[in-house]
Amino acid sequence: MITFNSLYWMANIWALSGWLVLLLYPVLPARAVLFAGICMPIGLSLAYLGSLCFALPFFSGGFGSIESLSRLYQNPVAVLAGWTHYLAFDLFLGGWQVRRAMATNLPVTLVVPCLFLTLVFGPVGLLFFFAVQWWSSNEQGTIDAIVGQSGRMS
Numbered sequence: 001m002i003t004f005n006s007l008y009w010m011a012n013i014w015a016l017s018g019w020l021v022l023l024l025y026p027v028l029p030a031r032a033v034l035f036a037g038i039c040m041p042i043g044l045s046l047a048y049l050g051s052l053c054f055a056l057p058f059f060s061g062g063f064g065s066i067e068s069l070s071r072l073y074q075n076p077v078a079v080l081a082g083w084t085h086y087l088a089f090d091l092f093l094g095g096w097q098v099r100r101a102m103a104t105n106l107p108v109t110l111v112v113p114c115l116f117l118t119l120v121f122g123p124v125g126l127l128f129f130f131a132v133q134w135w136s137s138n139e140q141g142t143i144d145a146i147v148g149q150s151g152r153m154s
Contacts, residue, residue: 004076008083011047014040015087018094019119025098026108033102037095044088051081086122094118097129106136 021028021036059078061071072078094115101111110132118125 004080008080011084011087015091018091022094022098033098041088041092044084048084090122
């Protein structure tokens with residue numbers, strides 16, 4: 001029988017498998033990085049959608065106050081959905097960081113710590129990655145150092 005706990009562990013193993021691929025990006029083919037950074041987050045997003053569809057009628061609470069948010073996360077399916085949301089977004093963000101690092105030839109020794117920080121602390125890893133991009137660029141002090149010549153976050 002599949003329980004919420006087994007779904008939790010399946011999502012974790014799925015996400016950690018993707019993170020392992022991302023951390024090993026220098027020795028793996030680019031298609032592995034694309035799979036881990038795009039396809040695997042899509043899988044987690046589908047799991048998130050499924051948990052929302054299953055549990056939405058049973059949710060109490062909401063996002064209007066800290067008290068209502070606390071009520072929302074008393075539901076185990078809401079906790080599972082929230083956790084899967086974090087896993088999907090952080091893994092997608094790690095994939096973007098690796099693709100960006102590959103495109104701009106950032107040193108692996110600077111990128112891997114950012115990936116670890118993104119895995120564990122999400123936005124802190126993103127902040128460090130932006131700092132590494134800025135520090136490693138020849139255009140320090142410009143927005144192009146972070147978003148690239150096109151002005152888009154590629």
